[in-house]
Amino acid sequence: MKIPFLLSVAAATTVLAGPNCPPLGPVYEKPFNFKTSSAIQAAIANLTATFTAWDQNNSTAIGSNTTSYSIEVFSTSEEDPTIFSWHHTAASLARATNTSGVKEAGPDAVYRLGSLTKVFTVYTWLVQDGDVKWNEPITKYIPELAAAADRAKEDPVANVAWDEVTIGALAGQLSGAIRDYGLMSEVTQEFNQSDAVGLGFPPLEESDPLLPKCGQYPQCNRTEFFNGLLRAYPSFAPFATPAYTNTGYQILAYALEAIKGKSFQAMMEESVLQPLGLDHTYYRDPPVEQGIIPGVQSESGWNYQLGDENPAGNMYSSIADISSLGRAIMRSTLLAPVVTRRWLKPATMSSELLAGVGYPWGVRRVAVPYANGKHVVDAFNKAGSIGYYSSLLVLLPDYDVGFSVLHAGEAIPGNSNFNVADILGAQLVPALEAAAREQAEAKFSGEYVDEGRNTSLRLTTQADRPGLGVENWVSNGTDMMTNAVVMQGGYAPVNPSVRMYPAGLETVAEDGTKRVAFKAVFEDLNLPARTTNMFSTDCGTWVSFTGVVYGTHPLDQFIFHVDADGKVVSIESIALRSVMKKM
Incomplete structure (x- = not known):
């Protein structure tokens, strides 16, 4: 595909990443289904077992x-x-x-x-x-x-x-x-002069202006x-x-x-x-x-x-x-x-x-x-x-x-508060991520179709990668996934990946319906990993957002329409001027 000059120049300031590289922040909507999440319940069971064992152990670590x-x-x-x-x-x-x-x-x-x-x-x-x-x-x-x-x-x-x-x-x-x-840390408040000298410090005169006359007492x-x-x-x-x-x-x-x-x-x-x-x-x-x-x-x-x-x-x-x-x-x-x-x-x-x-x-x-x-x-x-x-x-x-x-x-025991934090974090973070993905799968996954425009896409989640995965994105009968990645990167061929993440933006109407914004990341999965380089990166997608714009609207911006019961009814591609209903 031939890339227009302006888009290829714009691509020089953006980065396509080899792995799936989300923006900083949550990759799904924040979880709330703690009691029904199998991952959260498993984490709670593990924590209960861990601290039960702690309470029965009087070792110096506990x-x-x-x-x-x-x-x-x-x-x-x-x-x-x-x-x-x-x-x-x-x-x-x-x-x-x-x-x-x-x-x-x-x-x-x-x-x-x-x-x-x-x-x-x-x-x-x-x-x-x-x-x-x-x-x-x-x-x-x-x-x-x-x-x-x-x-x-x-x-x-x-x-x-x-x-x-x-x-x-x-x-x-x-x-x-x-x-x-x-x-705290002032030796002269903790020790008398003879003890301080015994620890290797020189004696200080009572008249020395650097000798604190106050601190702990008075x-x-x-x-x-x-x-x-x-x-x-x-x-x-x-x-x-x-x-x-x-x-x-x-x-x-x-x-x-x-x-x-x-x-x-x-x-x-x-x-x-x-x-x-x-x-x-x-x-x-x-x-x-x-x-x-x-x-x-x-x-x-x-x-x-x-x-x-x-x-x-x-x-x-x-x-x-x-x-x-x-x-x-x-x-x-x-x-x-x-x-x-x-x-x-x-x-x-x-x-x-x-x-x-x-x-x-x-x-x-x-x-x-x-x-x-x-x-x-x-x-x-x-x-x-x-x-x-x-x-x-x-x-x-x-x-x-x-x-x-x-x-x-x-x-x-030293560092006891952080020892507990390490135990909690090891169980909680993976479980919270899994709970958020379970929730996103139930809410967002499925087919979305704009029948009058021959435009559609499918959303899924996968346990091995973050965010909502866009599949089979077609606009007016054209493969939009490939076009989006090629236009943003400025070269072809590519192995296209499009994934969507919460933008932290939503509008709530008086009737309780919502418009919730997500931002897509366009990536070429053929690019090599760069995890050991000093300066180059394979996770610099933050410079790529709004890399392709059509009539002022960015191609990577999507709006979910959510009813008053929290059910997703459609997704809007603002650049394509298309609202696709969830089937």
């Missing part, structure tokens, strides 16, 4: 005798909000006599969160003020930092360039500032915090690399207080905790009788407060409330959907190939295995630990599903 924990897998579905839950009460907690807390783990038992608090802090900011100020310098709202901004011009090695640090940089761990001041007030922080060397230049900072979240709270003229605690309670009904979540000082308190209460960390650093890691909550939080985030209960979508994106990549950093998320790129295709699911997580507690929240927006993990124990 510590079931001394560690209580709660797990919940949740969805945004109104019908199936809780997919799986599990609670284990350590034998030591059940027989403890030295605490006034609960004696049994359950959905409303309160744990400490540690740095999972940071999700509440960012959420409070977004609900209160949105993200419109995130590219503004923090010096606009913190006078102590504005006064010190010029120091970096004289000596950038010894001073943070605060006028280059934005609000978003603080939320996304890109400020380059020191991790803590006076609290805690620093705002003046003391900034006086000390501004003496600290930066770790990196702003926006150079992610570097975890608790100080950044303390500063964020100060900035929001300056903008809104209220205490940060009041803003969180008024704009997040109360509207979401999080009755077992506390910024500070929770009722002791609601808490899981392992060991001796005074040694557990239950009572310890972080003072002005509370926004970085002080909070308490239950597994039911954390799940409600996750649902609210993915449902955009308190935010506009576009703000949620911006929030659930990486702020930066990290030095690990499959990991990034968000606001304040850790971002893991989870590969969903397909024999003949590729799919990556971005998981947004935030972990925390403090005293005898650890926590984790994971969101999987591609499925509108997440899970939460809370631990309490005198000797929690």
Whole structure:
């Protein structure tokens, strides 16, 4: 086939991929049929067996005798909000006599969160003020930092360039500032001088201005915090690399207080905790009788407060409330959907190939295995630990599903929250993908015909590749599959593949009917795989969308017409001006 000049020039800026390469995001509509999905039910059975065995094993990897924990897998579905839950009460907690807390783990038992608090802090900011100020310098709202901004011009090695640090940089761990001041990681707060010298440190004079006079006991007030922080060397230049900072979240709270003229605690309670009904979540000082308190209460960390650093890691909550939080985030209960979508994106990549950093998320790129295709699911997580507690929240927006993990124990095994996440993810992600495909097969698969135009196509799903497969696509009696791939690629012959994926766009009419957009990917399956090349790729289809346009309408755009009962009645090819009824 001869390719028109303009189309062949356009093809130079697009990429045809050898494998089935979908856009980033869900490859099917998000699943909701959890109770009827055989894949989900099998995953639940496997998880039940796994955690039953855990609870009977007191090895150092689990510590079931001394560690209580709660797990919940949740969805945004109104019908199936809780997919799986599990609670284990350590034998030591059940027989403890030295605490006034609960004696049994359950959905409303309160744990400490540690740095999972940071999700509440960012959420409070977004609900209160949105993200419109995130590219503004923090010096606009913190006078102590504005006064010190010029120091970096004289000596950038010894001073943070605060006028280059934005609000978003603080939320996304890109400020380059020191991790803590006076609290965690400060040796002089943990050891006396003789013990510190015994560990290899030189002695410090009491008059040394770099010796923190506050931190854990007594805690620093705002003046003391900034006086000390501004003496600290930066770790990196702003926006150079992610570097975890608790100080950044303390500063964020100060900035929001300056903008809104209220205490940060009041803003969180008024704009997040109360509207979401999080009755077992506390910024500070929770009722002791609601808490899981392992060991001796005074040694557990239950009572310890972080003072002005509370926004970085002080909070308490239950597994039911954390799940409600996750649902609210993915449902955009308190935010506009576009703000949620911006929030659930990486702020930066990290030095690990499959990991990034968000606001304040850790971002893991989870590969969903397909024999003949590729799919990556971005998981947004935030972990925390403090005293005898650890926590984790994971969101999987591609499925509108997440899970939460809370631990309490005198000797929690290292990385225990992520050990649980690995077990949950290994079962859940393949099962959720399978459930979404089962749902798509039932809803979309079949023949679609526009009899008056001699135009038709057939949709199917296959377990070995992502998305809805287009087969036998004919327009006015012409093989449209081959034409689409040839026109987009600018060459022939090809082994054409056309697959469709949700575009995240829908219109709902007053009568309940919907128009739901899908985007097609045109690929030549003859192209070789390029999985080991440094720069060239076999999965660059994101640059190919709208590669062929007819009368302003893209050939790769399709609209499903769905009735009020959720049944697909037709598919519209907007470029071909054709509506094909489902037979």
